[in-house]
Amino acid sequence: MSLAETASQEVSGSTQPVLSVRNLTTSFKVENRWRPVVKDISFDVAPGETVAIVGESGSGKSVTSLSIMRLLPKNSSRVEGSVRLTGRELLTLPDEQMRQVRGNEISMIFQEPMTSLNPIFPIGKQIAEALTVHKDISKSEARAEVVRLLEKVRIPNAKDRYDEFPHQFSGGMRQRVMIAMALASKPKLLIADEPTTALDVTIQGQILDLIKTLQDEEGMSVLFITHDMGVVAEVADRTIVMFRGEAVETGPTGEIFLRGRHPYTRALLSAVPRLGSMADRKLPLRFPSISIETGEQVELQEVTDTVARNKLPIVDVRNLTTRFDIHSGLFGRKTGAVHAVEKVSFQLFEGETLALVGESGCGKSTTGRSVTRLITPTSGDVTIDGYNVLQLDKTSLRSMRRSIQMVFQDPFASLNPRMSIGSAVMEPYLEHRLGTKGQARDKAADLLEKVGLSADMMGRFPHEFSGGQRQRIAIARALMLDPKVIVADEAVSALDVSIKAQVCNLLLDLQQSLKLAYLFISHDMAVVERVSHRVAVMYLGEIVEIGPRAAVFENPQHSYTRKLMAAVPIPDPSRRGIKRNTAVDEIRSPIRPPGYVPPPRQYREVSAGHLVQVS
Incomplete structure (x- = not known):
């Protein structure tokens, strides 16, 4: 039976579907040839039903939604097939009537x-x-x-x-x-295209709850587009899995999760980190690797202990404070300050991963930039590989940065689009005058191989690579100076689920072979649980809980830590309909008036190395 026939049979009873898509094919004109990017897609959305289209970047899921809404440019795109809204064909509707449909009968959030x-x-x-x-x-x-x-x-x-x-x-x-x-306008159908991807985990939970509640109240249908299988499990009645422009599997969400047949479906599910899966494990664990072509799973490789606990810490941070003055008024007087980081202390050892977790605005990225002195801290002490970071002049600071490098969230923004990736990777080595151009080329080629790319790619430019490949290039460039510490600032947050798993595995492999220490900055609690040795939870510029990963995740003490963990989407379809009822509060402002003195903080030791801030 074809997917089109299956889709038509899955609409319950004889009720007319709100949306009926048949044999949808969307092509784009490339070099005077039509190239199909969505191929023969068919599905229905019943009244009050939520259907999820899931797949990674480039799978065609967003193009499918834009085709339904007729929002693609006419001169460079071609949409074929049938799209019916409560029986009315949309693809042949005059433009003026289609404008009345958009926002009135079908609405879309991006x-x-x-x-x-x-x-x-x-x-x-x-x-x-x-x-x-x-x-x-x-x-x-x-x-x-x-x-x-x-x-x-x-x-x-x-x-x-x-x-x-x-x-x-x-x-x-x-x-x-x-x-x-x-x-x-009380639409019959809401199309939600990755509406939670860019949000913190607690805000994501609130938005998912809100969509469920509004759907119950309004009785509208929802077409939910995402790459996050955890989100799919929590919101979708039925799921369509897209791969390379085709619907490779469709069915009730519970069936897809329990008995997914297509190798790509199984690969997507295996790459989803599940909170709580690290119980009884002391060390980080690689993500399972599944072949998209065959569905065969490569056995998990245990990570050996590389933490040098009997040595001095390679990074030692004491009472780090970073504030940004606010000036306003005619004479630009200081009217307050953003208390971005407030008396943060931690140590990081060779071969160890310390994760800094928290929502946007909590100060975790500012902490990473302050430690590397990309931002000048207000006060405190930072020692990296023997360097007293806050006391360094320009020359010494340059030398210190050979010991610590950063990998950012968006590699495209940190790569020069006009510079080949070979030149970009070689640049730090040549800038620090560590050898000849030939030596730099040899080392860059070796590192590109090490991060899973090939040396013959050195002549290509950033736009010729996928997001995951660009992140690998950024990691290779960071390794050119043989650093002992890497600050990974949301380095996997923007990646698709399987690419995220690949990059996390790469980071773990490099840690094994090079004894690297990572300051891993993230808001993704499930990924943090998988890759970390220790975890520090930040809120409003302060560390509110810190300790070994197992202690923090299995026995969270601070209310904010518990809130973060409760908001993580769980890839379990039985949770469909469950609402977290998280309080709808925006994160409090870190802006303080001039002269504000933060109250002294006390910490209670819960177990060995596990400290929690006392309110």
């Missing part, structure tokens, strides 16, 4: 709300516009309805926030604004 919100207009007016375009209502009626919608999506003080601008909202609150805008 991954990054700031690309959809106009920064120069208050959010209330932007939502009101979505109402007045489709309905004949007065300004006062529109304002009242917008306030009601903002309250519906659980935005505190909705009436007061009507006239605020997008930049005055956090990422999670901006996504709530987008959902309010999408719901303004």
Whole structure:
């Protein structure tokens, strides 16, 4: 039986589907030839049902949603097949009628709300516009309805926030604004394209709860597009797995998770880190490797202990404090300060991974940049490989940076698009005058091989590589100076699930062979549990809990640690419908008035090396 026939049979009873897609094929014109990127996709979405389209970057899932909405450029794209909304064909609908369908009968929310919100207009007016375009209502009626919608999506003080601008909202609150805008005309179908990918884990949990609640209240259908199998398990009734533009498997979500047949489905599921899977393990563990072509699993390789505990720490941080002054008014007087990092202390040993975890704005990235002195700290002591970092002049600072290197979240932003990747990897070696150009080329070729690329790629440019490959290039470049410490700042956060697993395995392999120490900065608790020896949880610039990974994950003591762990999506379809009921609070502001003195902090030792801040 074909997937199209299966899709049509899976719509319950004789109820007409809200959305019926048949033989959808979308092609783009490349060098005067039509290249199909979505190939013969068929599925239905029933009333009140959530269908997830899951796959990695390049699988065609977002192009599928844009094809349904007819948002692709006409001159360079071609959409064939049939897309019916409650029986009405959309692909042949005149443009003016299709404009009435968008935002009225079908609404869409995107991954990054700031690309959809106009920064120069208050959010209330932007939502009101979505109402007045489709309905004949007065300004006062529109304002009242917008306030009601903002309250519906659980935005505190909705009436007061009507006239605020997008930049005055956090990422999670901006996504709530987008959902309010999408719901303004009570659509029959909501298309959610990666709506939680860019959000912190607690905010992601709140948005997933919100979509479930609103679906119950409004009875709308949802087409949910994501690469996160944990999210799929929590929201989807049925799942379509896409790979290289094709639907390779479709069925009830429980069936997909328990008895996934296609090798790619099994590969996606195996790459999802499951919180709690490291119970009774003291050391990090590599992610399982499954062949996308055959579905065969490569056995997990145990990671041996490389931590040199009887030596002096390679990184020793004491009372690190970093603040940013705020100046305002006509004369630019200091009116406050952002207390980004407040008296943070930790040690890092050779061969060890210490993870700094917390939500955006907690100070973890500023801590990493302060330790490497990419940002100048306000006070404290930092010692790296014998260097007193805060006392170094320019020459000594340059030498110190051979010992510690950073790998950032977005490798494309840190690679020069006009420089070949061979030149980019060789650059630090040549800048530090560590050898000849020939020696640099040989070392760069060796490192590219070590990170899973080939030396003959050195002449290519960054745009010719995938996101995962670019991250491997960034890691190779960081290794050119033979550092002892690598600060990985959200280095795997933006990667697809299987690529994330590959890069994490690479980092573990390099740690084994080179005895590297990692300061692993992340908000992904499930990944942190897999790769770390010790964990430090940060909130509002302070470490609130620190200890061995097993101690922190199996016996979390601080309320914020427990909140982070409770918000992690779990790839278990039996949790479908469960709501976390997390409090809808934006993270508190770290801005303090001039002269503010933080209260002294006390820590209680729960077990050996496991410390928790006493409130």
